[in-house]
Amino acid sequence: MRTTSEINQSPLDIIRQNKEIERRANFIKAIFLDIFFVFYSVIVVQRAIYYKFILDLRDIPFSWGSILLVFVIPAVVSVCWTFTRTSISCKLFGIAKDNKVTKWTVEIFGWFLLNITFIAGWIITKLSIVDLFSSEGLQGAERLFSSLFRPEFGIFDDALFAMIETIYIALLATLISIPITLLLSFFTARNLMKSNKITFVIYYVLRVFLNFIRSIEPLIWAIIFSVWVGIGPFAGMIALLVHTIASNAKLYSEAIEGIEEGPVEAITATGANKVQVVWYAVVPQIVLPFLSFTIYRWDINVRMATIIGLVGGGGIGTMLMQYQGLARWHEVGLIVLMIALVVWVMDYVSAKIREAIY
Amino acid sequence: MILKVKDLHKIYKNGMHALKGINFEVEKGEFLVIIGLSGSGKSTLLRCINRLIEPTAGTVEFLGKDITHVTGEELRKVKTQIGMVFQHFNLIKRHSVLKNVISGKLGQLKTFNSIIGNFSEELYEEAYRSLDTVGIREKADERADSLSGGQQQRVAIARSLMQSPKLLLADEPVASLDPATSNSVMQFFEKVNKEFGTTVICNLHFLSLVRRYATRVIALKAGEIIYEGEPKKIDEEWFKTIYGDEAEEVEIR
Ligand SMILES: Nc1ncnc2c1ncn2[C@@H]1O[C@H](COP(=O)(O)OP(=O)(O)OP(=O)(O)O)[C@@H](O)[C@H]1O
Numbered sequence: 001m002r003t004t005s006e007i008n009q010s011p012l013d014i015i016r017q018n019k020e021i022e023r024r025a026n027f028i029k030a031i032f033l034d035i036f037f038v039f040y041s042v043i044v045v046q047r048a049i050y051y052k053f054i055l056d057l058r059d060i061p062f063s064w065g066s067i068l069l070v071f072v073i074p075a076v077v078s079v080c081w082t083f084t085r086t087s088i089s090c091k092l093f094g095i096a097k098d099n100k101v102t103k104w105t106v107e108i109f110g111w112f113l114l115n116i117t118f119i120a121g122w123i124i125t126k127l128s129i130v131d132l133f134s135s136e137g138l139q140g141a142e143r144l145f146s147s148l149f150r151p152e153f154g155i156f157d158d159a160l161f162a163m164i165e166t167i168y169i170a171l172l173a174t175l176i177s178i179p180i181t182l183l184l185s186f187f188t189a190r191n192l193m194k195s196n197k198i199t200f201v202i203y204y205v206l207r208v209f210l211n212f213i214r215s216i217e218p219l220i221w222a223i224i225f226s227v228w229v230g231i232g233p234f235a236g237m238i239a240l241l242v243h244t245i246a247s248n249a250k251l252y253s254e255a256i257e258g259i260e261e262g263p264v265e266a267i268t269a270t271g272a273n274k275v276q277v278v279w280y281a282v283v284p285q286i287v288l289p290f291l292s293f294t295i296y297r298w299d300i301n302v303r304m305a306t307i308i309g310l311v312g313g314g315g316i317g318t319m320l321m322q323y324q325g326l327a328r329w330h331e332v333g334l335i336v337l338m339i340a341l342v343v344w345v346m347d348y349v350s351a352k353i354r355e356a357i358y
Numbered sequence: 359m360i361l362k363v364k365d366l367h368k369i370y371k372n373g374m375h376a377l378k379g380i381n382f383e384v385e386k387g388e389f390l391v392i393i394g395l396s397g398s399g400k401s402t403l404l405r406c407i408n409r410l411i412e413p414t415a416g417t418v419e420f421l422g423k424d425i426t427h428v429t430g431e432e433l434r435k436v437k438t439q440i441g442m443v444f445q446h447f448n449l450i451k452r453h454s455v456l457k458n459v460i461s462g463k464l465g466q467l468k469t470f471n472s473i474i475g476n477f478s479e480e481l482y483e484e485a486y487r488s489l490d491t492v493g494i495r496e497k498a499d500e501r502a503d504s505l506s507g508g509q510q511q512r513v514a515i516a517r518s519l520m521q522s523p524k525l526l527l528a529d530e531p532v533a534s535l536d537p538a539t540s541n542s543v544m545q546f547f548e549k550v551n552k553e554f555g556t557t558v559i560c561n562l563h564f565l566s567l568v569r570r571y572a573t574r575v576i577a578l579k580a581g582e583i584i585y586e587g588e589p590k591k592i593d594e595e596w597f598k599t600i601y602g603d604e605a606e607e608v609e610i611r
């Protein structure tokens with residue numbers, strides 16, 4: 001057994017060691033972040049502002065000189081800068097010297113970064129007020145809007161059917177997602193999984209996996225699944241399902257992480273096992289948030305289902321695509337009108353339901 | 359002897375050395391009260407005793423058995439024999455009072471039965487008897503969060519009684535109640551202690567309550583025991599040592 005004095009010393013040592021490790025880690029992070037900042041500004045200034053805007057070049061010339069200019073020199077400069085402890089990243093990680101030079105560089109360089117980002121953004125998206133208000137453009141817009149506001153009711157039956165398909169795609173995706181998400185959310189809640197190494201690994205792997213899935217837009221999933229299972233409502237449904245599971249698992253597990261610890265402690269103290277603790281102390285605290293998220297998600301899914309239809313996920317979106325391709329704006333007008341109506345109703349209903357359960 | 363704590367240390371992950379070599383013993387049937395300033399380690403000590411948190415060093419013996427390193431099923435068996443009551447009651451707010459009381463028995467129920475809510479007649483009767491003990495049988499079907507603080511704490515006591523505990527831990531059970539209610543809740547602890555012979559270890563802040571209910575007192579300061587003895591012997595001088603020179607005793611009745 002350890003003696004008291006050993007125990008007395010170790011915490012302080014641990015704290016001191018931790019501080020030192022943290023300081024070093026921050027310094028290394030600062031080096032990389034500074035390199036990034038400098039690269040970023042050099043590349044933006046050279047490529048976007050100088051070549052594209054000032055010289056108006058289409059193809060960017062290659063030369064060793066430019067490589068040297070863009071990569072080697074900035075890297076050297078930025079590392080030196082970090083070592084002086086006056087750089088912007090040193091400031092961000094709290095390891096900068098507290099003097100005038102630091103204050104100065106941080107302010108000037110910060111402003112510089114902000115401005116070139118804005119300018120480059122402007123150039124890249126080709127913001128042009130002239131195009132927006134040109135007479136030719138305005139005429140086109142007028143033609144389109146006037147047709148949109150005189151919808152063609154001849155396709156009402158077809159559109160209604162397509163709309164119902166869309167709502168059902170969304171509904172089915174939401175319903176099927178519920179049990180799967182429920183199960184996953186317990187395995188991705190930090191407070192339930194952290195106590196044990198094996199469960200923590202499961203937690204971590206699942207989290208990364210779900211983050212990956214969620215970071216891919218439903219639209220992309222729809223494209224993937226329309227290749228996989230063929231164009232149509234099924235592809236749309238699966239695409240929505242996958243994305244719903246990934247995003248709701250995150251929301252659900254965050255709800256689990258935010259519960260009151262007290263009841264969990266109390267039930268654990270009675271000698272209940274893990275499953276009983278979850279059922280008695282965790283579940284009652286999360287029923288309402290889960291219900292609320294799910295209803296809200298159905299609402300989102302209806303909107304997404306329309307969009308997914310544009311790439312062949314079935315329903316009203318697919319129909320909209322077809323008429324838009326034929327430039328039949330009166331029909332498009334009707335479809336847009338119906339979508340707007342349904343989205344508005346869904347929005348209203350889901351808000352009301354969510355209010356009622358709280 | 360029901361409990362023996364030997365050279366107990368607790369160092370939290372952030373380096374906080376909350377318990378620095380605690381030694382004491384508890385006899386069966388005692389009403390032991392632990393006092394000390396906020397942050398002196400009272401809650402930490404109780405949580406180490408029933409292993410809600412892991413002690414860093416030292417041992418805890420319960421009923422003559424070292425429970426410091428038991429795990430899994432065995433640890434759950436130990437926990438079923440130690441009841442615990444908390445400052446903030448820690449009831450399941452959305453459940454009925456009855457269901458909260460029944461949940462005290464979870465450690466002895468089959469997982470499947472407890473999840474589908476299949477409880478025996480005897481279990482219901484036992485729950486009603488527990489509620490009788492704390493005098494709120496008529497509230498059985500109400501939602502736990504509709505009760506007053508004092509009533510909720512009585513439900514929490516009833517819940518721990520379902521365990522038929524050999525030892526009852528109470529972490530500042532009356533700290534969020536008004537003085538009158540505090541006294542009535544403390545009387546239920548006294549009742550459990552006297553009638554069922556349950557050993558009680560209780561963290562308290564008010565000395566008037568300590569004098570009235572404790573059979574023995576332990577005072578903690580910065581993770582160490584600085585006083586151990588009868589509650590009557592805590593005089594002005596001891597009071598200042600325990601709570602600091604600035605402190606003055608507040609009387610509650
Ligand atoms: N989970 C934790 N992590 C780190 N430090 C903690 C943790 N819990 C408690 N501590 C620290 O340990 C010390 C003892 O805390 P403890 O809660 O046991 O005190 P206490 O006597 O119960 O105080 P109070 O009267 O406020 O409840 C405190 O300094 C506290 O900050």
Ligand SMILES: [Mg+2]
Pocket residue numbers: 400401402529530
């Ligand atoms: Mg405490």
